[in-house]
Amino acid sequence: MDMEDDLEEVEFEFSRNYFLAKESGSGSSRKKSTHKLTDIDLVDEQKLREAACQIEPKHQNEIVTLIDSYKRLYPEWLLALRCGFGLLMYGFGSKKAMIEDFASTALTEYSVLVINGYLHTINLKQVLIAIAEILLDQVKTRRKVSSRDLPKSQQPLNSQSIEDLLTFLDEVETEDNCFVCVIIHNIDGPGLRDSETQNYLARLAACTHICVVASVDHVNAPLFWDKHNVHTQFKWCWYHVPTFAPYKVEGTFYPPILAHGMETNDLYSVCREHFLVSSQVTLNSHLTEFKDHELVKIKRHSDGQDCLYIPLAADALRKVLSEIS
Known part of the structure; x- marks a missing residue:
C-alpha cells in the first residue's frame, strides 16, 4: 500500500506541476512578436547563385x-518503348541531359x-498540333494519305479542339x-500538374x-494518376536513375527564393x-501591364x-537604371 501511495503522490505532483507550468505560461503566450519574416535581411539571390556556381563539384569519377x-541500359529502355511501355525516370538530380543523350543515341529512328x-x-494544344504535323509528314512521305489520315472535317489543325486532336x-x-517519341522533362512540373x-x-x-x-x-508525383492512367494509358516502367546533377536549367524558371520582394501595400504607400x-485601383492597372510583359x-x-x-539580374537592373537616369 505504501508503494501505491508513493506512486499516486508522484503522479499528483507531475499533474500539478504540468498545470502550474501551463498557467504561468499562459500570460506570456498572449504576447505576439511584431517581427515578420520579410524583415530578415537575406543575401541577394544573384549573389547566392554566383556563389553556388563556384562550388567545386565532388565525386566526379563516381558520377561518370x-x-x-545507365548508358548500358539504353537497349533495355528502347525495347520497353517498342513493347508499348512508357519510361518514367526518377531519382535525385537533373535527368534532362541523360534523357536527351538517350534520345540522340538510341532513338535515331524516331521523331522526337x-x-x-x-x-x-x-x-498543350500547340504540342498536340506539332505531334499531329509530324505524323502527317510521315504519312505523306510514305505516300499512304487517305481521307481517314486527315483531321476531322479536313479543317486546319489550328482550328481543331484538343479532343479532336487526340482523336485524330x-x-x-x-x-x-x-x-513519335514525346520526351517530357518534369511531367510533375508546375505547368502540367492539374488533373485535366x-x-x-x-x-x-x-x-x-x-x-x-x-x-x-516531386515526391508526390504518383498521386497525379489513378490505376487506369498508370496501367492502361501510360504503362509506366519505373527506373531509378539518380544522376546527382544540379538542376541548373530547371531552376532558372522558378521565382527567386531569397529575392527582396516588396509588399503591394508598401508599394502603394x-x-x-x-x-x-491616387488609388489602389490605379496602381493595379499599371501593374497589370508590367505583369503581362x-x-x-x-x-x-x-x-x-x-x-x-x-525577375532581372542585378547587372540588367543597373543598366536600366543608368539609362533612365
Whole structure:
C-alpha cells in the first residue's frame, strides 16, 4: 500500500506541476512578436547563385561511372518503348541531359518532340498540333494519305479542339514503324500538374504511334494518376536513375527564393507619397501591364503577403537604371 501511495503522490505532483507550468505560461503566450519574416535581411539571390556556381563539384569519377551504367541500359529502355511501355525516370538530380543523350543515341529512328514541364506555362494544344504535323509528314512521305489520315472535317489543325486532336492522333492510320517519341522533362512540373492536363497526357501516351519518356522529381508525383492512367494509358516502367546533377536549367524558371520582394501595400504607400497614383485601383492597372510583359512578378511570402519582384539580374537592373537616369 505504501508503494501505491508513493506512486499516486508522484503522479499528483507531475499533474500539478504540468498545470502550474501551463498557467504561468499562459500570460506570456498572449504576447505576439511584431517581427515578420520579410524583415530578415537575406543575401541577394544573384549573389547566392554566383556563389553556388563556384562550388567545386565532388565525386566526379563516381558520377561518370554511374552515368555509364545507365548508358548500358539504353537497349533495355528502347525495347520497353517498342513493347508499348512508357519510361518514367526518377531519382535525385537533373535527368534532362541523360534523357536527351538517350534520345540522340538510341532513338535515331524516331521523331522526337520535347516538352519542358519545368516551365510555368505550356500550351498543350500547340504540342498536340506539332505531334499531329509530324505524323502527317510521315504519312505523306510514305505516300499512304487517305481521307481517314486527315483531321476531322479536313479543317486546319489550328482550328481543331484538343479532343479532336487526340482523336485524330489515336485514329491516324500509318505504318507500324511510324512513331513519335514525346520526351517530357518534369511531367510533375508546375505547368502540367492539374488533373485535366495529366489526363490529356495519359490519353496521348495511349495513342498507337506515340511513346513517352518522362522524368519526375516531386515526391508526390504518383498521386497525379489513378490505376487506369498508370496501367492502361501510360504503362509506366519505373527506373531509378539518380544522376546527382544540379538542376541548373530547371531552376532558372522558378521565382527567386531569397529575392527582396516588396509588399503591394508598401508599394502603394510609396507611390501615393510621391503622388504617382491616387488609388489602389490605379496602381493595379499599371501593374497589370508590367505583369503581362513579365517585367514584374508576384510571389506569396510565407507570411501570406503578396510581394512584387523584378525577375532581372542585378547587372540588367543597373543598366536600366543608368539609362533612365
